[in-house]
């Protein structure tokens with residue numbers, strides 16, 4: 001460490017976290033709305049550096065500083081890897097906060113705490129929701145490789161992420177992908193002796209063991225989510241989009257087969273197995289449904305979406321999968337096209353605006369059938385700060401307008417990755433790897449059909465300290481499969497245009513429903 005001249009201590013090295021005010025930053029625009037509060041793009045006034053400010057919501061003063069934020073800060077301070085978001089600093093405000101557009105939040109005299117992160121141009125959901133966006137195969141491989149590398153690093157450092165989903169995978173214009181949002185993350189031990197809550201991971205990405213009530217689990221929970229993301233990247237839209245926990249399990253069974261003692265030894269002892277036992281066994285259809293996927297991709301996906309967590313592939317084994325070593329190879333992140341910034345929050349807003357416009361146009365047409373029906377486009381005047389951001393953003397205005405979707409012929413075959421296989425960039429605790437058996441059990445069972453036993457509502461929370469009304473008192477009865485053999489997974493080419501989905505629901509898992517110490 002360089003020694004600063006007397007009286008001129010190096011501020012970067014000696015700043016005490018939390019000692020600086022948020023006034024050191026100018027908020028430019030809101031880029032995210034999370035359970036914690038808002039996320040803003042901001043500029044550090046002294047240096048001009050662009051950062052992301054995540055405001056920690058302190059709605060319930062009596063409960064003090066949110067435990068999820070404490071966990072996120074503690075874990076992120078410990079993690080240091082190119083594929084994990086970097087927490088730079090914590091800053092505070094003493095009065096009511098404005099949102100960068102001059103609106104204050106009525107948080108008078110309470111003050112706020114902000115986490116300062118390196119700024120990332122996109123999240124994966126925002127990026128893939130861009131109209132006409134299609135990822136190339138080398139691009140998908142590149143993102144998957146980085147996702148697995150970051151996750152492998154977390155797992156060897158005994159950190160479970162527990163909320164892997166597109167909006168938590170941030171991507172910058174250098175093509176680097178980083179894992180973000182460690183608000184549900186926690187440390188774990190290999191012996192899986194601790195009781196953990198099973199109300200984690202956004203429903204669409206939640207593995208069967210959590211849906212069946214497991215409270216002892218490990219890194220395999222994150223790998224299921226990675227499998228869902230992988231399939232989503234190849235398929236073009238989410239593959240398991242249940243609205244309730246029972247429906248989610250049913251969708252998993254329809255695709256991956258129903259669990260039994262053959263394909264998942266011990267499953268019948270899972271806390272909620274009996275409530276959700278399908279009345280007839282269902283056979284695994286993953287290879288049939290996604291038969292048009294590339295052979296190596298399908299092999300890897302099969303191993304990720306393995307029902308039995310002890311047989312599910314680990315991040316390190318996945319990185320060695322043939323998929324990443326077969327042509328076309330993963331591209332170099334730096335060779336990826338640069339896109340105008342896209343966060344899920346903004347793409348959602350744009351879609352809402354577009355829908356409103358369409359509704360207005362429809363109404364207008366009905367009211368004035370004879371008239372010219374085209375309405376003038378709604379002007380997006382943008383705030384002064386947004387204009388500033390556009391002009392001063394690392395990618396200048398002209399680049400901003402030349403969005404080059406990968407589909408327009410940019411195939412980045414990167415053939416010089418050398419003879420050696422990928423080296424996982426693990427910088428600490430290198431001996432902390434965990435076992436995983438990459439051999440999936442395909443779990444096929446004779447006969448079609450299924451559906452849940454009609455036997456009651458989703459079970460109450462297992463051990464864990466969520467004392468609030470996590471589970472709706474009157475959850476809808478589990479859906480019956482009306483056409484068990486005819487689950488529609490029409491094949492679409494990679495990156496089938498996104499539907500108008502507004503993102504996955506997160507019943508039961510999210511921090512808005514936490515009332516205690518999540519385990």
Ligand SMILES: Nc1ncnc2c1ncn2[C@@H]1O[C@H](COP(=O)(O)OP(=O)(O)OP(=O)(O)O)[C@@H](O)[C@H]1O
Pocket residue numbers: 031032033034035036037039052054085117118119120121122123126167168170180181182183343344345510
């Ligand atoms: N460092 C960053 N750079 C750019 N955008 C970011 C950054 N961190 C977060 N965002 C944006 O803000 C969104 C919400 O952030 P984050 O997930 O950390 O908040 P949260 O309150 O935990 O949200 P959730 O309730 O959805 O889990 C992200 O999806 C992303 O679009």
